[in-house]
Amino acid sequence: MRWLFNLSFRHKIPLWTSFLIGVSIFVVGAALMTRAYDDMKHAVVISADNLAHTLANTVAPTLLHDDVWRAFEIVRSPIRTESARTPVQVDAVVVLARDNRVFVSSHPEALPMLSEAATLGADWLLLSAQLNAPAGTRWPLVLEPDDSSYLYLALPITDKDAQLGHLVLRYAKSVFHPWFVDTIWQGLGIGLLVLAVLIPINWYWGSRMATPLVDLAQRMGLMLRTVPDPLPPDLYPYDDELGQLFQAYDRMVLALRDKAALENEMVKSERLAAIGQLTAGIAHEINNPLAGLITVVDTLKLRGDLDPRVVRNLELIDRGLMQIRDTVAALLVQTRVQARHLNQHDLDDIHTLIQPQVGKRRIRLGWSAAMPAELPAPASLVRQILINLLLNAVQAAAEGGHVSLWLGRKEGSESCLSIVVRNDGAHLSEDQLVHLFEPFASTRAGGHGLGLWVTYQIVTQLEGRIAARNDDGEVEFTVNLPLGETSCNTASA
Amino acid sequence: MSKDFVNPLPNRNRRRWLIDSSCLAAAGLIGLTRKSQAAASKIRIGMTPAFLHDQHSLLGEWRAFMAASLRRPVEFVQRDSYRETMDLLRLEKLEFAWICDYPFLHLKDSVRLLAVPLYQGRPHYRSYLIVRKDDTRTRSMTDLAGSVFAYADPYSNTGYLSPRYEIRQAGRDPANFFGKTFFTWSHRKVVEAVASGLAQGGAVDSYIWDTLAHVEPALSARTRVVWRSPEYGFPPFVAHRSVTNADFHQMQRHLLDTSRSDAGRRLLGLLYLDGFTTGTPALYDGVARMMRAFGET
Numbered sequence: 001m002r003w004l005f006n007l008s009f010r011h012k013i014p015l016w017t018s019f020l021i022g023v024s025i026f027v028v029g030a031a032l033m034t035r036a037y038d039d040m041k042h043a044v045v046i047s048a049d050n051l052a053h054t055l056a057n058t059v060a061p062t063l064l065h066d067d068v069w070r071a072f073e074i075v076r077s078p079i080r081t082e083s084a085r086t087p088v089q090v091d092a093v094v095v096l097a098r099d100n101r102v103f104v105s106s107h108p109e110a111l112p113m114l115s116e117a118a119t120l121g122a123d124w125l126l127l128s129a130q131l132n133a134p135a136g137t138r139w140p141l142v143l144e145p146d147d148s149s150y151l152y153l154a155l156p157i158t159d160k161d162a163q164l165g166h167l168v169l170r171y172a173k174s175v176f177h178p179w180f181v182d183t184i185w186q187g188l189g190i191g192l193l194v195l196a197v198l199i200p201i202n203w204y205w206g207s208r209m210a211t212p213l214v215d216l217a218q219r220m221g222l223m224l225r226t227v228p229d230p231l232p233p234d235l236y237p238y239d240d241e242l243g244q245l246f247q248a249y250d251r252m253v254l255a256l257r258d259k260a261a262l263e264n265e266m267v268k269s270e271r272l273a274a275i276g277q278l279t280a281g282i283a284h285e286i287n288n289p290l291a292g293l294i295t296v297v298d299t300l301k302l303r304g305d306l307d308p309r310v311v312r313n314l315e316l317i318d319r320g321l322m323q324i325r326d327t328v329a330a331l332l333v334q335t336r337v338q339a340r341h342l343n344q345h346d347l348d349d350i351h352t353l354i355q356p357q358v359g360k361r362r363i364r365l366g367w368s369a370a371m372p373a374e375l376p377a378p379a380s381l382v383r384q385i386l387i388n389l390l391l392n393a394v395q396a397a398a399e400g401g402h403v404s405l406w407l408g409r410k411e412g413s414e415s416c417l418s419i420v421v422r423n424d425g426a427h428l429s430e431d432q433l434v435h436l437f438e439p440f441a442s443t444r445a446g447g448h449g450l451g452l453w454v455t456y457q458i459v460t461q462l463e464g465r466i467a468a469r470n471d472d473g474e475v476e477f478t479v480n481l482p483l484g485e486t487s488c489n490t491a492s493a
Numbered sequence: 494m495s496k497d498f499v500n501p502l503p504n505r506n507r508r509r510w511l512i513d514s515s516c517l518a519a520a521g522l523i524g525l526t527r528k529s530q531a532a533a534s535k536i537r538i539g540m541t542p543a544f545l546h547d548q549h550s551l552l553g554e555w556r557a558f559m560a561a562s563l564r565r566p567v568e569f570v571q572r573d574s575y576r577e578t579m580d581l582l583r584l585e586k587l588e589f590a591w592i593c594d595y596p597f598l599h600l601k602d603s604v605r606l607l608a609v610p611l612y613q614g615r616p617h618y619r620s621y622l623i624v625r626k627d628d629t630r631t632r633s634m635t636d637l638a639g640s641v642f643a644y645a646d647p648y649s650n651t652g653y654l655s656p657r658y659e660i661r662q663a664g665r666d667p668a669n670f671f672g673k674t675f676f677t678w679s680h681r682k683v684v685e686a687v688a689s690g691l692a693q694g695g696a697v698d699s700y701i702w703d704t705l706a707h708v709e710p711a712l713s714a715r716t717r718v719v720w721r722s723p724e725y726g727f728p729p730f731v732a733h734r735s736v737t738n739a740d741f742h743q744m745q746r747h748l749l750d751t752s753r754s755d756a757g758r759r760l761l762g763l764l765y766l767d768g769f770t771t772g773t774p775a776l777y778d779g780v781a782r783m784m785r786a787f788g789e790t
Binding site: 066067068069072076104107108109112113114 | 641643672673675676677678682686689690691
């Protein structure tokens with residue numbers, strides 16, 4: 001039985017409601033049937049009573065004159081042929097004389113004249129006993145013997161005060177049954193019709209309610225592993241409790257998504273910070289012996305008595321050390337507060353500087369720098385950020401593709417400088433997005449993978465934010481930098 | 494005694510006046526009656542259950558045929574029992590009647606034999622003793638002792654007198670031979686009573702039973718003829734003795750001529766009769782003999 005309660009609402013609601021509709025129809029139907037049966041019996045008794053009074057009055061003179069044939073014609077008159085049988089159709093009429101013998105009957109073969117009523121069968125034995133009951137019997141006498149397929153109604157036949165005998169009407173209950181069965185079939189037909197109308201409505205309504213619930217349950221089930229999608233907005237556009245539940249769910253999903261995004265961002269920042277620390281630590285550890293080595297090599301080079309072969313080796317060592325120093329310097333991004341603020345000339349310089357690369361790859365460059373004469377941002381660092389991002393974009397864009405720059409105060413925040421660089425190159429994969437700002441995480445062959453790392457370090461040290469995303473067929477890098485003391489205070493999209 | 498109280502008429506005179514006035518009244522009454530009969534000149538014919546008199550369309554056709562032939566209005570008066578028709582005849586409310594042979598003998602002082610129908614070419618018929626078709630046990634009247642028996646009419650020969658005579662011939666008393674008897678007041682209903690099982694046996698006119706076998710074979714087929722009586726004179730057409738000779742002969746001629754016209758033959762065909770003959774009262778001697786056996790004159 002438990003499995004029934006474990007069924008999905010998708011099935012349970014329609015099943016239960018269908019079951020209830022069925023039970024209601026059955027109970028109402030059964031009540032009506034019972035009533036119909038009683039009514040029918042009542043109608044039979046009323047009709048029988050009327051007929052019995054008429055017949056008793058008509059047949060009385062024939063008893064007085066012992067006119068059997070006239071009596072026979074009278075008792076035959078209400079008998080119909082088989083084809084016209086109805087429950088109120090009398091089955092047999094019997095006139096019993098005072099001595100309880102059959103004076104005449106409508107069916108002389110089965111109920112012959114002169115026979116003793118009590119010898120005609122169990123029903124008649126019971127009936128004749130009741131007919132002879134002491135005075136005070138309520139007429140008409142209605143008798144429905146157990147285990148009998150007949151119903152009897154008896155009335156005394158009187159002429160003035162003299163009782164001449166009894167008139168007995170017999171009704172076949174077997175005729176009731178087809179009528180009753182007809183009524184049942186009719187009731188059943190109407191019931192089925194109602195069911196045929198109600199059940200589809202009920203299934204539709206049930207599934208309308210159950211489908212969102214089932215959807216909700218499935219999504220809730222996924223919640224521990226991942227943040228599920230919000231429900232489709234047109235799934236259940238009503239404001240009842242179910243609708244409120246779905247709205248609450250949607251709000252919860254959105255909150256969870258924000259939380260997850262925030263957590264992601266934090267994890268990423270922490271990892272980058274850890275990498276930064278590690279890198280800086282290693283760089284420092286390398287820098288100290290490196291400075292010593294460079295000094296030693298410089299000193300050795302100053303000596304003139306060296307074997308030319310040694311000089312060549314020294315120069316080889318010197319170039320290697322320089323490469324190490326450059327790499328380490330790049331890893332060890334150090335921002336120093338500079339007095340000079342960013343101005344229009346810096347932007348012009350950058351435009352000029354990237355032209356060779358743009359021209360070589362036939363890139364269409366979009367340039368939108370809404371910029372006052374001067375902005376309180378460190379000019380050299382912003383220049384480095386811009387050059388890194390723009391050159392990256394030019395490299396990432398397709399041959400003959402498109403790169404755009406937008407620079408200006410961030411919308412809605414006067415104290416924030418916003419830089420947006422877009423290119424129409426290949427989208428960044430999820431994996432690339434996760435490790436984008438880590439050192440040596442180059443997205444293309446030939447890059448040393450330090451450009452974005454340096455940019456990230458600069459932006460972070462300036463207390464700004466940098467973010468990358470795929471947007472409408474393009475890859476977009478957004479940098480927000482605080483102008484002055486206040487921070488930008490907005491999460492990157 | 495005061496003068497004022499002296500009777501103005503002497504007793505003798507008064508008696509005379511009474512006689513005169515009553516004679517006048519009687520004469521006027523007779524004159525009026527005759528006059529009204531002559532003026533109406535309508536012939537009233539009593540029809541008894543001697544034949545299947547519930548064939549109303551046949552009766553209508555017959556009446557029209559008769560009226561056209563006699564050139565007089567004709568009225569058929571139907572009654573449900575022989576007795577009523579006999580009473581109407583006695584009261585001179587009928588000029589003619591088709592009655593059973595037994596009533597004819599009862600009324601022989603007030604009626605004249607007009608014509609006798611020919612059935613199967615002869616002016617004779619019989620009484621049939623019938624039982625239900627499924628009663629294969631009964632072979633004669635004596636087998637029905639103690640049973641319920643249906644008679645047609647107390648003034649029917651074949652439906653009452655003849656079967657009782659048969660019982661009497663068997664040495665039994667017809668008054669208590671059967672368990673119960675009743676009258677159906679028509680031969681046809683005797684067949685119905687036996688067919689339905691109300692009565693175990695019944696006495697019926699052979700002409701009626703044979704006609705039913707043609708007209709309503711389903712009914713007669715539910716019965717079986719057990720015994721056939723000797724032949725009796727066929728139920729005759731009679732005229733009241735008050736009917737004038739002219740009317741008597743006109744009617745007799747009409748009946749005898751029925752089989753001479755196509756329309757008449759057609760009617761006779763519907764009645765399952767062949768024609769009419771004048772007949773003689775001697776035809777009914779057999780009935781008279783049975784009546785005498787029962788002490789009736």
